[in-house]
Amino acid sequence: MLIGVDWGGTHIKAAIVDGANVRAHATADTHAASALDDIAALVKQLAPAPAQVGVAIPGEVRDDGRCWRLPNVPGFENVNIGTELQRRIGCPVAVENDATAAALAERLFGWGNKYKSFLLVTLGTGVGGGLVLDGSLRRGAGGFAGEIGHVLVNSSPDAWLCGCGRAGCMEAYAGKAGLLRKYAELAPPLSSVKEIADVGGPAAEEVWQQMGDALGKGLASINNTLDLDAIVFSGGISNSLNLIEGHVRRALAERAFAPPLSQIPLLISQLGEHAGVIGAAHLPTSPS
Numbered sequence: 465m466l467i468g469v470d471w472g473g474t475h476i477k478a479a480i481v482d483g484a485n486v487r488a489h490a491t492a493d494t495h496a497a498s499a500l501d502d503i504a505a506l507v508k509q510l511a512p513a514p515a516q517v518g519v520a521i522p523g524e525v526r527d528d529g530r531c532w533r534l535p536n537v538p539g540f541e542n543v544n545i546g547t548e549l550q551r552r553i554g555c556p557v558a559v560e561n562d563a564t565a566a567a568l569a570e571r572l573f574g575w576g577n578k579y580k581s582f583l584l585v586t587l588g589t590g591v592g593g594g595l596v597l598d599g600s601l602r603r604g605a606g607g608f609a610g611e612i613g614h615v616l617v618n619s620s621p622d623a624w625l626c627g628c629g630r631a632g633c634m635e636a637y638a639g640k641a642g643l644l645r646k647y648a649e650l651a652p653p654l655s656s657v658k659e660i661a662d663v664g665g666p667a668a669e670e671v672w673q674q675m676g677d678a679l680g681k682g683l684a685s686i687n688n689t690l691d692l693d694a695i696v697f698s699g700g701i702s703n704s705l706n707l708i709e710g711h712v713r714r715a716l717a718e719r720a721f722a723p724p725l726s727q728i729p730l731l732i733s734q735l736g737e738h739a740g741v742i743g744a745a746h747l748p749t750s751p752s
């Protein structure tokens with residue numbers, strides 16, 4: 465029995481995972497001050513004495529187990545979340561970036577069975593990513609491999625500011641805040657990307673154009689470098705890939721170095737909403 469936890473910006477989900485199947489799960493709202501205690505409580509609710517636990521976190525993890533910081537959850541800079549949780553739960557706890565964990569799930573149980581090298585792009589509040597090359601999950605030297613959201617897609621002086629503090633990042637145009645901002649420039653503001661999709665119309669179409677253009681430009685740079693087999697989209701809006709695919713394709717065609725690079729398969733994750741917990745549950749734990 466494997467236990468996976470997906471620590472998101474708004475919710476924490478813990479699950480009992482069997483292969484690619486979630487047998488049971490429990491959720492709680494994310495509160496920065498009590499997140500570690502809340503994770504431990506959720507895990508114990510599902511399994512009083514687990515043998516090991518894997519946790520996907522909304523930030524990057526160094527080789528020594530400390531996270532750099534969690535951009536949307538204050539107070540965790542340089543914290544060794546695995547050690548902290550191990551003390552609370554009483555078993556080895558593996559910790560990995562959420563998009564990297566989702567990419568592991570995709571490698572094991574999804575498109576990884578067909579494609580050996582792919583970038584998994586998570587679309588949600590931010591734009592994240594996990595990288596699988598030649599069948600292996602790549603963490604990178606500092607745990608940042610595949611983090612595509614901060615690729616530069618607009619270098620003009622009035623480029624939009626990104627949550628990371630820099631301007632012109634892909635995430636500034638394809639993340640939630642950028643999509644809501646674009647919509648509000650054209651129509652009465654809405655508070656979620658799903659509402660924009662539901663309302664539709666010309667303003668929504670301009671939002672999908674902006675999103676697809678930013679994604680396509682960034683992905684072209686990545687694919688010009690890595691020559692991948694596929695790009696896999698995961699997360700909320702990924703189910704609406706049809707809304708943005710034409711725009712992504714056009715931007716890819718404009719920026720990709722050669723036709724094979726722009727004709728790369730654009731796919732929706734086969735793991736759905738549980739990708740994070742499934743990937744987390746299968747993270748290797750090292751003895752400590």
Ligand SMILES: [Zn+2]
Pocket residue numbers: 613614626627628629630633635636
């Ligand atoms: Zn950024």
